[in-house]
Structures are given as structure tokens and as C-alpha cells.
């Protein structure tokens with residue numbers, strides 16, 4: 809399956825991926841300004857840019873083959889789609905216990921404490937990605953100004 813890979817050597821730490829991701833998963837997916845100004849709660853990005861002075865990179869879900877978060881989830885909210893490979897959280901079933909956060913070895917799940925507490929994670933902008941033959945490119949990848957995010961099958965040296 810195609811996943812998002814970060815290239816830390818060219819990431820400039822601008823955090824545009826966070827902005828586009830948050831907007832894409834808001835009530836105004838096509839309008840960043842409205843997403844940030846009109847939505848009652850602040851939109852939460854599902855990608856997180858880690859940085860210090862010398863290095864930055866974007867962190868998001870790897871959609872693991874044996875996803876520990878799905879095994880840890882106490883309600884069955886976190887599920888891996890066996891056809892597409894995408895790991896998603898069903899926010900209606902999530903009770904905000906954060907067990908999945910403890911289980912994820914990559915720190916790829918965030919707390920969304922606004923309103924109904926839910927675990928928030930990358931879904932590969934999933935409706936389009938459901939088309940296995942032509943998965944749509946996630947918005948973080950589309951909008952990275954320095955191509956520091958790549959949507960591809962695998963990186964060099966990593967088995968598919």
C-alpha cells in the first residue's frame with residue numbers, strides 16, 4: 809500500500825502540512841480560513857511536525873501491517889481496513905481512553921479533547937485512498953512546498 813514518508817533532509821519545518829491536514833479534517837475541508845476562523849473548535853491536525861534548531865520532520869501514522877493500536881483498542885474503534893490497509897479510528901465508538909496512544913510505537917496518535925474526546929490520527933485523507941488502483945494523494949503531501957513528504961509504496965531498504 810502507499811504510505812506517507814517524511815524526508816527530514818529537506819523539511820523546512822514550516823508546518824504547512826499541519827495546517828492543510830487540520831483544515832481537510834474540519835467542517836470546512838476546502839477552506840483553510842473558514843476552518844480556523846468559523847469552526848467552533850480549533851481544527852486538530854493528524855500530522856505533527858517535530859523540530860528543534862537543526863532538524864525537523866513530519867510525523868504521522870505508518871498504517872502498520874500488524875497495527876498495535878488496533879489490538880490495544882478497548883472498544884474496537886481503531887480498525888485496519890483489510891482491503892486498503894488504512895488504519896482508521898471510528899470516532900463514534902472511541903471513548904477517549906488513550907490506550908491506543910500508549911500502544912503506538914511511533915507516537916502517531918493525538919488526543920482531540922475538544923467536545924467528545926477522541927483519538928485523532930492520519931486516515932490518508934481516506935475516501936479517495938479507498939481506490940486501490942488510484943489512491944488520492946493526501947493533502948499534506950500535495951501541499952508540502954519542499955516535497956519533504958512523499959506518497960509511495962515503500963522507501964529504499966524497507967520491504968513492502
Ligand code: SF4
Pocket residue numbers: 868869870871872875876877878895911912913914915916917929
Ligand atoms: S497509529 Fe501507530 S500503531 Fe497504529 S497503525 Fe499508525 S503507526 Fe501503527
Ligand code: SF4
Pocket residue numbers: 880881882883884885886897901902903904905906907908909926927
Ligand atoms: S482512545 Fe479510542 S481508539 Fe484509542 S483505545 Fe481508547 S477507545 Fe480505542
